Amino acid sequence: MSATDPSPSSGTLSLRPSFWPRPPASDPEMEKSYRRSAWKDAWDARAATFVVHLITLALAAWPAAVWRSTMAAAAGPAPLEQDVLLDIVREGESLGLGGALLAFVFASVLAMLLSVPVQLAWIAALAGRDRRQCLELALRRWPRAIAVTLLIGVIAALVLALACLPAYFLHTSYTGEPNARTHDLLVLAGLVVPLLVVMTACAWLDLARAACIRQSVGESLKRGWWALKGSSGTYTWVTVARVGLGLPLLMLPLPPIALLIVLQSSALLATFLRSRWLAEAWRHVAARVSEIPSDS
Amino acid sequence: MLPRRPLSRFAAALALALLGPATAAADLPDDAPPHHYEVIATLDPEAHTIVGSVTIRFTNTSRVPLTELRFHLYMNAFESEETVFMKESRSSLRGVRARGEGSIELETLRVEGVDRLGRADDELVENDHTQLSVPLTTAVEPGAQIAIDATFTTHLPPLFARAGYSRDFHVGAQFFPKLAKLEDDGTWASFPYHGNGEFYSDFARYELVVDVPEGWVVGATGARTSDRSEGSRRVMRFEQAWVHDTVFVAAPWLEELLGREGDVAIRVLHPPGYGSAAERHLEVTRAGLRHFGEVLGEYPYAQLTVIVPPRGAEGGAGMEYPTLFLTAGPWLAMPRLPFIAQDEVTAHELGHQWFQGIVATNEVAHPMLDEGLTEWITGDLLHELHGRDRSGVDLPFLRLDGFAIRRAWSLGDDEPASPPATAVGDFRSSMDYGRSVYARTSTVLETVARSWGREKLRRTLGDYARRHRFGHPEPADLYASFDRSYGPWMSARVLRPALEDGELAAFRVMRFEPGDEGARVTVQRAGSLPIPTQLRVVRGDGSVEWIPLSGRPRFDGTIEGDVRSVRVDAARNALLDRSRLDDGAGDRPSTGLLARALHFAQSLLGVFGP
Numbered sequence: 001m002s003a004t005d006p007s008p009s010s011g012t013l014s015l016r017p018s019f020w021p022r023p024p025a026s027d028p029e030m031e032k033s034y035r036r037s038a039w040k041d042a043w044d045a046r047a048a049t050f051v052v053h054l055i056t057l058a059l060a061a062w063p064a065a066v067w068r069s070t071m072a073a074a075a076g077p078a079p080l081e082q083d084v085l086l087d088i089v090r091e092g093e094s095l096g097l098g099g100a101l102l103a104f105v106f107a108s109v110l111a112m113l114l115s116v117p118v119q120l121a122w123i124a125a126l127a128g129r130d131r132r133q134c135l136e137l138a139l140r141r142w143p144r145a146i147a148v149t150l151l152i153g154v155i156a157a158l159v160l161a162l163a164c165l166p167a168y169f170l171h172t173s174y175t176g177e178p179n180a181r182t183h184d185l186l187v188l189a190g191l192v193v194p195l196l197v198v199m200t201a202c203a204w205l206d207l208a209r210a211a212c213i214r215q216s217v218g219e220s221l222k223r224g225w226w227a228l229k230g231s232s233g234t235y236t237w238v239t240v241a242r243v244g245l246g247l248p249l250l251m252l253p254l255p256p257i258a259l260l261i262v263l264q265s266s267a268l269l270a271t272f273l274r275s276r277w278l279a280e281a282w283r284h285v286a287a288r289v290s291e292i293p294s295d296s
Numbered sequence: 297m298l299p300r301r302p303l304s305r306f307a308a309a310l311a312l313a314l315l316g317p318a319t320a321a322a323d324l325p326d327d328a329p330p331h332h333y334e335v336i337a338t339l340d341p342e343a344h345t346i347v348g349s350v351t352i353r354f355t356n357t358s359r360v361p362l363t364e365l366r367f368h369l370y371m372n373a374f375e376s377e378e379t380v381f382m383k384e385s386r387s388s389l390r391g392v393r394a395r396g397e398g399s400i401e402l403e404t405l406r407v408e409g410v411d412r413l414g415r416a417d418d419e420l421v422e423n424d425h426t427q428l429s430v431p432l433t434t435a436v437e438p439g440a441q442i443a444i445d446a447t448f449t450t451h452l453p454p455l456f457a458r459a460g461y462s463r464d465f466h467v468g469a470q471f472f473p474k475l476a477k478l479e480d481d482g483t484w485a486s487f488p489y490h491g492n493g494e495f496y497s498d499f500a501r502y503e504l505v506v507d508v509p510e511g512w513v514v515g516a517t518g519a520r521t522s523d524r525s526e527g528s529r530r531v532m533r534f535e536q537a538w539v540h541d542t543v544f545v546a547a548p549w550l551e552e553l554l555g556r557e558g559d560v561a562i563r564v565l566h567p568p569g570y571g572s573a574a575e576r577h578l579e580v581t582r583a584g585l586r587h588f589g590e591v592l593g594e595y596p597y598a599q600l601t602v603i604v605p606p607r608g609a610e611g612g613a614g615m616e617y618p619t620l621f622l623t624a625g626p627w628l629a630m631p632r633l634p635f636i637a638q639d640e641v642t643a644h645e646l647g648h649q650w651f652q653g654i655v656a657t658n659e660v661a662h663p664m665l666d667e668g669l670t671e672w673i674t675g676d677l678l679h680e681l682h683g684r685d686r687s688g689v690d691l692p693f694l695r696l697d698g699f700a701i702r703r704a705w706s707l708g709d710d711e712p713a714s715p716p717a718t719a720v721g722d723f724r725s726s727m728d729y730g731r732s733v734y735a736r737t738s739t740v741l742e743t744v745a746r747s748w749g750r751e752k753l754r755r756t757l758g759d760y761a762r763r764h765r766f767g768h769p770e771p772a773d774l775y776a777s778f779d780r781s782y783g784p785w786m787s788a789r790v791l792r793p794a795l796e797d798g799e800l801a802a803f804r805v806m807r808f809e810p811g812d813e814g815a816r817v818t819v820q821r822a823g824s825l826p827i828p829t830q831l832r833v834v835r836g837d838g839s840v841e842w843i844p845l846s847g848r849p850r851f852d853g854t855i856e857g858d859v860r861s862v863r864v865d866a867a868r869n870a871l872l873d874r875s876r877l878d879d880g881a882g883d884r885p886s887t888g889l890l891a892r893a894l895h896f897a898q899s900l901l902g903v904f905g906p
Contacts, residue, residue: 056905060897067897068890074877086696086704087876104897111905119906176463178549180607181569181627246899250892251693260891267898 031230031284038234038280041126042272048125048134049275053268055118059107067100116145116209119278123210126279127286137213147217148208148224156201163194203235204228206278211285220285227284238277245270323596324538325766330355331500335472338507339546344452344461350472352444354436357498360482361435365407365444367428369418370470373489374398374453374460378423381457384491385726389457392611398453398460402473405446407432426489428473446473456611459543465605467612467622468506469543470495477658477768485658492729493660493720494652497540499766504534504542513552515565515601516544517619536597538766539618540656545603557582560595566604569627576629576638577602580681584646587677591754592650592761600649602642614641616648634678635688635698644674655764662771663729664716664795668737669757669774675699675738676745676754699742703871706735715798716740717771739871740794743801746869747827748782756781771795789826794872801825801872803845803864808881815859815882819851825872832866834882835859 042049071088074095088095121138129137167190174183208224215223245266252259332353337346356362373381374397387394405413407430417429436442450471453460459469476486477496485496506514510530518536525531534542545565553564553574562581566574581602589595601620605613613624623642630637651673652659652666659666675698678687688696706713713731714723723729745753760769760777775787793799800823807818819831828846835841836858845851845864855862861882865873873879 052906056898056901057894059905060894060901064890064893064897067893071889084876086700090704090707090709091875091877104900107897108901108904111901115904115906122906176608178463178465178547178567178606179569179627180567183607184627242902246902247896250896250899254888256886256888256891259888260894263891263895267895270902 034230034280034283035234037283038276041128041279041283042276044128045122045125045275045279046272048122049272050268052118052122052275053271055114056111056271057264057267059111059114063100063104063107066103067097070096070100116149117142119206119209120145120213122275123278123282124213126275127213127282141213144212144217144220145209148212148220149205151217151221152201152205152208156197156204159201160194160197163197164191166190166193199236199239200228200232202239203232203281206235207231207281207285210278210282215285223285227281231280231284234277234280238273241273242270245273323594329499329501329538330357331475331498332503333474333500333542334503334505335542336505336507337468337471337544339466339468339509341461341464341466341509341512341546341548344466346450346452346468346471347448348450348472349445349447350474352475353441354444354475355441356436356438356478358478358480358482359438361437362478362482363432363435364484365412365430365432366476366484366486367430367473368426368470368476368486368489369400369402369428369473370426370489371398371400371450371452371459372418372425374457375425376423379426380421380424380488381426381491384721385457386491389491389611389726390614392456394456395454398451400448400450400471400473402428403447403449405430405444405473407444408442420486421488424488427476427486444475448473454611455609458612458615460611462606462609462612464549465545465547465609465612467543467545467605467609469541469615469617474541485661487660490660490720492723492726493663494666495541496658496660496768497656499538499540499656501537502535502539502542504544505531506534506544506546507531508546509548512546512548513550513565514544514546515550515563515603515620517542517601517617518597519599536619538596539653541618543617543620545612545620545622547606553578555582557585558589559598560585561599562602563599564602564604567606567627570604572629573625573627573638574604576631577604577623577625577642580639580642580677581646583681584643584677587680588647588650588673591673591676591758593654593758593765595649596654596765600646614645616645616653618653619649621645621648632690634682634686634690635696635701639678639681640674640698643677644670647673647677650761654766655761656766656768657770658768660720662717663720663733664737665769665771665774667733668716669741671702671734671738672741673757675702675742676750697868699739699871700868702735702742703739706731706739707874712798715796717796736798737795740791743827743869743871744790746867746871747829752781789824793824799823799825799872800874801827801870802874803829803870804878805862805864805881808862810859810882814854814856815862816854817851817859817862819845819862819864821845821849823872827870827872829865829870830867832863833859834861 074088117138120141121134124134124137167187170186170190171183174186177183204224207227208220211223212220249263249266252262254262334351335348337348339346373379374394376382376397377387382394402413404411405416412430415431418425418427420427420429452466452468452471455462455467459467459471461467474497476484477498479485502517504516504518506516508514508530510525510528512530514532516532516534517539518534520532521535522533523530536542549568550565551568553566553571555562555564555578562578564574564578581600585595585600597619599619603620603622605622605624610624612622615622623638623645625638625641631639634640647670648666651657651669657665675687678698682690685697686695687698688701708731713736714728716732716737718732720729723732741753756777759781760774763777764773775791778786778791802822804820804822805817806820807816809816826847828844831843831845831851833841833843833855859882861880861884863880865879
């Protein structure tokens with residue numbers, strides 16, 4: 001497909017500064033086709049997705065194993081039962097649960113360090129690159145992706161601070177109100193905007209990282225931002241689905257083996273859904289720069 | 297908001313008519329109480345002051361002539377950082393810090409029409425003016441009655457310790473000069489306002505006249521017997537016999553929810569927006585009146601007022617007064633969180649209507665007799681409402697026994713809490729006080745309930761509460777009720793060691809060596825409390841055997857068969873064990889810990905990961 005041309009937006013009010021390039025016009029039919037193709041792209045790259053799942057699993061296994069062995073040593077294999085649960089909480093420090101927390105912190109830091117190259121390689125795989133190209137791209141574009149991440153982080157932090165102001169003013173204005181329900185609901189409503197900012201920033205980050213495989217930092221930020229328009233719906237439902245497949249399933253009352261199967265299946269499904277999103281993200285930003293792989 | 301007030305006033309009047317004569321007492325003594333108070337209080341909501349007067353008809357109920365009167369002026373606890381209360385509490389109560397001062401200025405004090413203020417001494421403890429000693433020139437003979445009258449101005453403090461104000465929400469408690477409790481031997485049970493302890497008084501008839509701005513809503517001790525407008529003011533009179541205190545709560549925006557349980561009219565006053573929570577408080581109050589009435593004797597008054605304080609007034613929340621209590625909790629009804637939402641506080645403050653309200657013990661000398669017993673009956677009510685294993689938390693993925701939470705609270709960290717039978721001033725801190733008096737006393741009683749039967753314990757406490765209804769019992773009276781019910785060993789071998797010495801009943805599996813001939817097992821008991829328990833033995837074929845360990849300090853032997861696991865007190869009856877982590881050994885069915893831990897870590901790492 002050809003690059004889309006900027007189209008004038010005559011007669012509409014725009015907050016876009018004059019120096020900011022005009023976004024190319026989006027084609028709703030084309031966006032639908034991206035969504036359809038994203039399922040296929042995600043399925044085609046299932047091997048890469050499984051590798052990503054294994055990497056996360058390996059990182060998670062470390063603190064989980066420490067935590068499990070510490071608790072099991074203290075209270076047997078059923079430390080979550082009522083009769084000992086509170087004693088574990090009460091004696092947590094002396095039982096060495098701090099070690100598990102430390103392991104989790106290290107695993108998180110490692111996950112953060114690995115996340116950029118792994119995501120770049122993953123996106124490249126979703127774009128149809130072979131294994132060698134994926135690794136090469138991941139290593140080559142790592143610094144660029146870091147720069148994109150830092151810039152979006154700074155912008156998001158500034159906007160988030162502004163977005164929190166209404167909630168803060170609502171809180172201070174209604175603190176003395178005897179109707180605490182009014183206060184709480186208004187503050188909750190005020191927090192919707194910061195939540196949207198966070199979600200937008202996360203989606204933008206994914207899109208910009210997808211773009212930075214072939215584009216400069218500035219161009220990636222710009223193209224990623226433009227691509228938000230057609231892809232934020234997908235990001236939202238994928239995020240909601242991934243949250244639903246995460247912590248809420250943790251206390252399922254199932255036998256251990258069944259529990260392991262269900263929880264790991266849900267984790268794998270969550271990873272697959274993310275790959276589905278990243279595939280669509282890639283198509284959105286690639287469409288803006290005429291870089292859809294030649295076989296699609 | 298504005299149109300609501302006249303409607304609310306009308307509804308209140310209608311309720312007054314519909315709910316019947318509120319002065320009709322359900323089960324009060326036939327004779328009049330020995331003392332009579334008439335308190336007139338005019339609230340200035342802008343200055344947060346109460347200008348008032350009190351008239352007391354006092355009878356010498358002791359065996360000896362009296363040459364001194366002793367008053368409590370408890371608002372002076374907040375006049376400086378140097379008072380007993382402020383020093384003991386470190387200017388903070390239950391997480392709320394003092395944010396201003398409060399005091400009571402006594403303008404006149406006359407005994408039989410003669411001014412006695414000039415000869416009174418209000419500094420019985422250095423820097424503390426919460427007690428007032430008034431010498432009498434003429435002794436009051438036993439049985440004789442005298443008239444006392446006083447005028448005063450009370451400056452309410454910002455609400456952080458039971459009484460005060462939070463914006464336009466006012467709690468008028470301990471705001472007038474009140475006589476200390478006169479004991480039979482002629483001594484006054486007088487003490488400064490302590491950081492942890494509460495109150496102790498004689499039963500009396502109280503008449504309270506509250507004068508507030510027109511449109512304000514008032515909840516107070518007793519039945520409202522008149523309600524009239526005087527210009528821009530609203531003046532209400534409340535009366536109640538056989539109570540030992542009177543208080544009022546006032547705010548312009550309080551909304552009212554009315555209910556009834558048997559002969560008792562219940563009035564829940566709550567901030568706007570708290571409707572669903574108020575419904576829950578009413579539901580728990582009704583259930584509590586039924587349960588406590590059955591176990592401890594009928595609630596004797598015709599009305600009960602429940603105040604739901606607004607956010608910001610936490611310093612007044614969770615406090616009991618005769619026929620009125622302030623509860624706590626969020627605006628949203630949360631019946632599945634019984635220990636931390638509405639249920640526990642309402643049940644607890646309602647329970648105080650019996651333990652300290654009707655059975656009026658000395659809260660400073662024997663706090664376990666009110667807070668401790670009340671904490672147990674609170675847990676007992678939540679046990680009835682939710683079931684044992686859900687009485688703390690009842691979420692789909694997490695259920696907790698309320699008494700297991702109290703046990704964890706009582707054990708706290710490494711340092712053992714002081715024994716519950718400790719006077720208020722002798723606790724190391726408010727944390728120590730809470731762990732000991734509330735949590736430890738209730739876990740001792742729950743251990744008794746689970747070891748020797750819940751109904752038996754209820755009957756025992758019922759015997760104690762009925763025998764000392766409108767009385768002032770001491771710990772010996774409680775022990776006597778237990779000994780009558782269980783035998784003389786109960787107080788000597790269980791209650792006194794557990795409550796006075798902090799004795800534990802701990803178990804530990806020292807050895808578990810399964811083999812072809814059976815398993816060699818050693819169980820050690822620590823502590824002298826003869827709590828009966830059992831050793832659960834699970835064999836390879838899934839069969840379960842229970843071996844009694846009644847009172848044996850040590851079990852050491854071989855258990856035949858393919859023994860897979862052993863566990864002491866698997867039913868979780870003994871709550872006085874410092875750690876349950878050493879109570880079992882051998883295989884136990886896995887709860888999928890690794891699968892859960894893995895998924896937990898994966899979910900969290902998903903936030904940072906690719």
